[in-house]
Amino acid sequence: MTRVLVASRNAKKLNELRRILAEAGVAGIEIVGLNDVPEYPEAPETAPTFEGNALAKARDGFAATGLPCVADDSGLEVDALNGMPGVLSARWSGTHGNDEANNALLLAQLGDVPDDRRGGRFVSACALVADGVEEVVRGEWPGTIGRKPVGDNGFGYDPLFFPEGDDRSSAQLTPAEKDAASHRGRALKQLLPALAALAGH
Incomplete structure (x- = not known):
């Protein structure tokens, strides 16, 4: 069994990769998160791109634990805000991970923007770092920004x-529907060949 570290404490992210591996029939990989390994100093996310942040996190995880490490950096790019919040998505309102405040600020900033100009996309860059391996991929999920949380x-x-072509919000989709379409799902699927190789497939 090959242990692969996902540089996250978010159980939803760990389970997403587990489901994607299972659906693709990739066996022999045990996904562990940051809570399952000895704590190590995590570098701040200071790169100007999702790719740069994901790669830095994966390098840190591999260097600290010796385990192949997958890390992602993801966020929302809104066309009317010139691609912001972007890499600042999680701390857009000033407090890291305050979803309600981030959503409220985004809605306020888009208050006057008409429906036909509320386009954007979720972006996820995923990096895999292991012995002799450094791979970074990007997944995008296009859609529009609604006027209230649903x-x-x-x-x-x-x-x-x-999401494009759907009248439901991403928060109304089932986990399976979200995996099939989401930015992180699209990026992680691109890492499947490299992950399968680690497991000796």
């Missing part, structure tokens, strides 16, 4: 994000 599933900006 739905109870998901986290972050999910209640405001309406």
